[in-house]
Amino acid sequence: MDNQLVSDDSPAYIVAEFSGNHGQDFSVVEKMVEAAAACGVDAIKLQTYTADTITLDSQSEEFQIAENSSLWRGETLYSLYKKAYTPWSWHKKVFELARARGLTAFSSPFDESSVAFLESLDVPCYKIASFELNHFPLLRAVAKTQKPVILSTGMATLEEIGAAVDYLAKYGCRQLALLKCTSCYPAPVSAANLKTMADMKRRFGVPVGLSDHSKGMGVALLAVGLGARIVERHFVLDRHSDAIDGAFSSTPDEMALLVKESKDLNRAIGQVSYGPSEAEKDSLKYRRSIYVSQPLKPGMTITKDNIRVVRPGFGLSPKHYDAVLGRELKVAKQANTPLLESDLV
Template structure:
């Protein structure tokens, strides 16, 4: 797939998304700093979340009391509205992202939010795990014609198949992310091997990892398994109130993540096993060649007991010893001197003459 002109495929580095969500806490100034820090850490995209709260929640859920450390309002609806950016903020952040050289897009939780984001011409659209089974939203978002990224937390394989069957006939620019909807998710709940299963099941799409685990280290494992889109929550302060801060990456951790993923890309290299020029000095020192075990006269018919295998490894490799056994030496060979087929003739040739 291609996001904002950046190609994402098996042979590329990971595409890293700094998932800010609502860690800006409704502050445009804090959102700006999150964008700057994400860019400085090497992320390729900064991502928010967009909801039309009146349409997303039932009236009862919107009006329910929501008190506690993580609350930004007395009811859940007031809390959500306090965290929601409007058009002016999105336009401002889109320009900031362009100035910083990173992509900016958001997760859409409803069709009105899809329209809002597409009217801004953002380069991609994300659908959260909770909407993986919301096929009307998947279809609507697919028709927008932008690259789509979907998370799969809490889903069965059949539900992921259904989502792909809904999107792909409309839009083939798709990334499917393995995800665990636990916050934070301990390592034993990540099931990173699902990445390989997704690669087999959906060979035409990009596979990725949306990590709710703490820290950056396991994302490199996901890259090694084939994930090419890596999404991690991002914050300026892990101690802040809010449901996401505590498991989000700090700026330093995000920088560590990007560096580690780039190293993993370089380390994977080629599928072809072949000796490297750079390995030659070590193999010269440590490798073995076939030499005479002791002084051998001309005409001697070689036996395995006449051969020794010693360093440096600049001669006939030991696995070629059968090319020597049973052949007669053309000339004397001193102990430790290298042996080669060119120094021998067939023993039968001697008897025949």
């Protein structure tokens, strides 16, 4: 990903999806780039389409968004995408702003013309949206660039994912990641089914991650703990603005939290390790050990009445307790001192 390795051993790669949350105000998108960089994300992502490249300008029923649960109820597909698209004339400037702040910048194309346009801007990689997984002409155009591809899998059956993966490979895709996704806006937590990530990794042998549309950060953070190597969340400056995806987008404070906690989680996962870690070595002295509990003279016998197993751990290990009972001392011992092997006959 733009010379940044995404693998099982790398920290989660965090992507801030701008979608249409800029409200087609370039000053807002400039502020979004600044805020994303301040949050510490790895990349920002745009969506490259127009209403005309993604749907038809029709008022007929099948083009209406009528679900009561939809944030965009009452819109037609055309009217929604006309409001939500990112002007293509912005892309070059937005990418330059992002790169100047150390961010990778790329986009989701939605048809072949958008791939050609993004190639003219030399994007480092591509994201395929869940709703486009079955758009094989788009998959072919993206695969032919031979650049890394992130494929979201919302709604897709295992057979559909397999067909898309095979088709991408057929036309030149050699670097692929799959994202678990729930294509609801916002997505219910109960529909996340994050165990699917491990299954996709096992079946397809590629890095996996999450495209998250749920409210809050819990699902995204759990995904990191379960092995997500890429996490994408929609990004908004102010959830209470008129931003089109604001209800399920992360604010700068939330995105900064995701970045920080993801890094901490990666460190916490660590590796298989037994024995005291470097951080634990100072704590070893607070384990239990065998101590003399009363003054003893040379030649006296060790009994249950004159030793105890207590903290700290400077004496013999308690595993030797039974073995030292009945042995004689060859030196005097003061009370509250550790019993050592060298003290015994």
